Amino acid sequence: VPNLNYSLIPRPYKDPASPACVVQPSMRGKMLSMNLNTADSWKNKKITVLAGGVGAARFLYGLQNIHQPDLITAVCNVGDDLLWNGLHICPDIDTLIYTLAEVEGDFGWGIQNDSQDTLDELEALGEERWFQIGNRDLA
Secondary structure (H helix, E strand, O other): OOOOEEEEOOOOOOOOOOOOOOOOHHHOOOOEEEEOOOOHHHOOOOEEEEEOHHHHHHHHHHHHHHOOHHHEEEEEOOOOOEEEOOEEEOHHHHHHHHHHOOOEOOOOOOEOOOOOHHHHHHHHOOOOOOOOOOHHHHO
8 A cells, every 4th residue: 555645724713513534724735734644534425636747647547546536626727728720629638548558658648659641741831840640639
């Protein structure tokens, strides 16, 4: 079992009727530590992660290995989405999906061993090749 000790900065205290995970005013700004191997209070909790890019995808991959995947929600960045040759491209969503499916490329994006024949043909027709996307990724 991996060592899963994490330190958390508590969120501000709001209301005495709030859940037990809310930190009392006297603890505001202090670091809390808990061992996720033994902390039963977090095991059935829903977790929402703001996700964007390779780092978030790798974090979620690790998280789903130590927490129930059906209790994890990812809110994924769409700020980098673009329209390219008539296709709506969502790079952060793709990176997250490919990482969780264990098919991500060597650089953390794209699909492993994907060819770029389509890009080669578009380039031969005069299209700029500033955006790297593979055939399987396009499909």
